[in-house]
Amino acid sequence: MKRQFGHRARLALSPPEIRLIDDQAHAGRAMWNLLHDWWTMLPKDKRSLTAADTAIRQARKEIDWLGVLPAQAAQAVLKTYFQAWKNCWDGRAEEPNFKARFRTVMSVDIPQGRDLNITRVHRRWGMVNIPKVGRVRFRWTKDLPVGKRANKNNRITGARLVKDALGWQIAFRVQTLEPKPDPHAGPEVGIDVGVTVPLALSDGKRYDHDEWLTEKEKGKLLRLEQRAAHRRTCRKRGERTSNRLRATYDQIQELRARAKRRHLDWQHQTTTDIATKYGTVVVEQLNIPNMVKSAKGTIEQPGKNVAQKVGLNRSISQEAWGRTVELLTYKLAQRGGSLHRVPASGTSQRCSACGFTTPGSREDQATFACKNPDCGWSGNADHNAARNVLHLYRMGLALVPAAGRAVVRRAHRVKPATAR
Incomplete structure (x- = not known):
């Protein structure tokens, strides 16, 4: 029987590579917002997949920072946006909306599995090709169908870069053919x-x-939450969140993400x-x-x-x-x-x-x-x-x-x- 599943691995990135992938994620989010704005402004009789594809191609040519996003990833944004509307029309979800900068999960899609060019370096690390970034190491924790093991029925169909509080990860989409148990x-x-x-x-x-956090980590989390509460009281109504308060939020999210990973592993x-x-x-x-x-x-x-x-x-x-x-x-x-x-x-x-x-x-x-x-x-x-x-x-x-x-x-x- 055919089985499709995902496997997530941690990426080992340098600071310049992190900035490149961050720029791609922000460009993908901005493209979603521009596409949503363009879609809602057009009359219903002029909305089509072909028109949206033409608008995306023109925007990537005219706006420099949108060109940071690879062409395949931009097409994936368009496909995901249309799927969101289809889910809404079928009653499975609400209408798509704008994606906020700080409340949206940063991600970049790599829809073509052949672009990854995955190789295993040794027992613990592998190498993957990320478009417009280059060869990047990732943690090898599961045998993947690559090299001679890859064929029509056992292969990696694509991947997605996802960022959480602990850094960037790559989620492979794997398709295998297994005997019925x-x-x-x-x-x-x-x-x-x-x-x-x-x-x-x-x-x-x-x-x-x-407990998912040690006593030392619990104490640190309590101090960070108290610090964040104190800095919130110093912020005036309608004032933008300060960089110090945002840095405190990031530290809190890092500890909670660590606890979530331990829970998921258990x-x-x-x-x-x-x-x-x-x-x-x-x-x-x-x-x-x-x-x-x-x-x-x-x-x-x-x-x-x-x-x-x-x-x-x-x-x-x-x-x-x-x-x-x-x-x-x-x-x-x-x-x-x-x-x-x-x-x-x-x-x-x-x-x-x-x-x-x-x-x-x-x-x-x-x-x-x-x-x-x-x-x-x-x-x-x-x-x-x-x-x-x-x-x-x-x-x-x-x-x-x-x-x-x-x-x-x-x-x-x-x-x-x-x-x-």
Whole structure:
């Protein structure tokens, strides 16, 4: 089966190369804004892909700093802009808008894979060709289909340069042809996600992690946030952000980006281990946006325990449960496994031994003790919830996709009317 995926690697750039790529990214953002301005000003009957392509070519000839952007990257901006409008017309996204200088992710697209000319230098480093920049080293952390290994079915179709708080990276678009995996022979397992225990499995295993920042980094982050808050108070209303305040913001983003990378690395290692050991994984269908809603309330009806709810919302967002499920989904599919979702209501209050839900069974956050006099089972609360998640799947209560749920709901609505 054909598989398309991305692989991101860190670039080792010199200061002049960083400035060149920065100029290309700013030129691409400006071209998007000019294209959007040109598109919205024209009458609808004169808007076409050919007219937009002609306007971009003329702009690159007349404006020097737009010529810094390679021609293929400029065409990629046009293609992405038209795709954004198509997503809007299909109802998948909102209308495209202007891209701000400091709130937009800086990126440059390299749509042609043959322009990269990738070679491996040694075990840890490779070389890639970036248009109008030259040969650049990148960190080699994954075997790529280059050289003699590249063919029609296994090749790199393109790349994209992306900048975050820690520097520039290159994201390769890889296309491979792999044999269809055999069904995974591993056991079934239910997973309960949480804040104190990130992942608890129905067989008693759990996956924990340490803090993403060290104590020294936490102290530095606190000082930087206090410094930024003090400098914000010194800025007058409507005044432009000072360079010192912006430099403080950059340092804060660097620490948060470092924590995010460590979290993503832990998620990849954990989900790979789960997908390798288990053939069927069952998770809860959680509505995370509703879970992290603010408890502030209104003036007429103010909320309660607002500060505690803010801290809980932050902890839930930092765990990124949705990303864990996404990683598990495609990794299980690669290994012949499957992922299923079950309703989340009642999984933490039900006793996994006797099946009864009795009030007061959760003695504290970590312990579950069944109050049924005929049972009396006690154990870890997260382990109990994971066993209930797996039990719902074995009872045939796995949720179907959204379209299927709509069909089931219509069928249930018709039955009472037909009976009457």
